Amino acid sequence: MGETGSTEKDADRRIGRRALLIGGTAAAVGTAVLARDELARLWWRAPGVEKPREEGVVDSAGAQWVAASDANWRRADRPADYPIDMVVIHVTQGSFASAVKAFEDPGHGAAAHYIVGKDGHVTQMIRELDVAYHAGNRAYNERSVGIEHEGFVDRPQDFTDRMYAASARLTAGICARYDIPVDREHIIGHVEVPGTDHTDPGKHWDWGRYMKLVRQARTALA
Numbered sequence: 191m192g193e194t195g196s197t198e199k200d201a202d203r204r205i206g207r208r209a210l211l212i213g214g215t216a217a218a219v220g221t222a223v224l225a226r227d228e229l230a231r232l233w234w235r236a237p238g239v240e241k242p243r244e245e246g247v248v249d250s251a252g253a254q255w256v257a258a259s260d261a262n263w264r265r266a267d268r269p270a271d272y273p274i275d276m277v278v279i280h281v282t283q284g285s286f287a288s289a290v291k292a293f294e295d296p297g298h299g300a301a302a303h304y305i306v307g308k309d310g311h312v313t314q315m316i317r318e319l320d321v322a323y324h325a326g327n328r329a330y331n332e333r334s335v336g337i338e339h340e341g342f343v344d345r346p347q348d349f350t351d352r353m354y355a356a357s358a359r360l361t362a363g364i365c366a367r368y369d370i371p372v373d374r375e376h377i378i379g380h381v382e383v384p385g386t387d388h389t390d391p392g393k394h395w396d397w398g399r400y401m402k403l404v405r406q407a408r409t410a411l412a
């Protein structure tokens with residue numbers, strides 16, 4: 191019994207110290223559980239403190255990690271600092287390998303979080319925590335996850351069954367993680383980003399089919 195009591199006291203002391211670290215914000219919160227939630231969200235805001243990250247970790251199960259050059263994205267701590275409420279669909283205008291190479295190139299100046307291949311392969315190159323330069327619009331970059339699709343906008347045969355299925359699963363997972371509604375206001379094409387001169391994913395991208403697949407995948411996750 192005494193041991194349980196002292197463990198609890200130790201836990202309280204730990205929370206107390208960490209609350210001090212962030213300026214006492216958590217001290218005002220009523221219960222230890224709430225305090226812990228607050229701390230999980232806020233402790234990294236202390237000067238010099240960053241949320242720990244592990245190299246190679248992916249946000250979408252089954253994705254393969256290949257790091258983009260850090261010149262093509264900005265470090266952030268989404269959704270704590272920027273809420274995520276959008277997925278932006280792109281087409282690479284090139285092969286899968288050429289997209290990976292471009293995103294690894296510090297001179298490219300742009301990259302998306304994910305690339306989906308014609309064979310359904312998914313590579314993640316930027317963490318969803320971070321802001322990828324993919325939409326050509328700062329506010330949209332900050333609020334969205336960008337997904338590239340291998341192929342060309344004028345080649346409908348590039349958009350394979352496997353690609354649609356893999357991309358829909360990926361988007362459904364993103365919608366589940368951040369509670370994003372599965373509709374065309376929140377899942378948009380690059381062409382729909384304000385101020386863009388890009389046309390992707392183009393007229394051959396089958397939105398009706400894609401959204402149906404995303405809805406099915408999202409329902410399966412619920």
Ligand SMILES: [Zn+2]
Nearest residue numbers: 280380388390
């Ligand atoms: Zn694009």
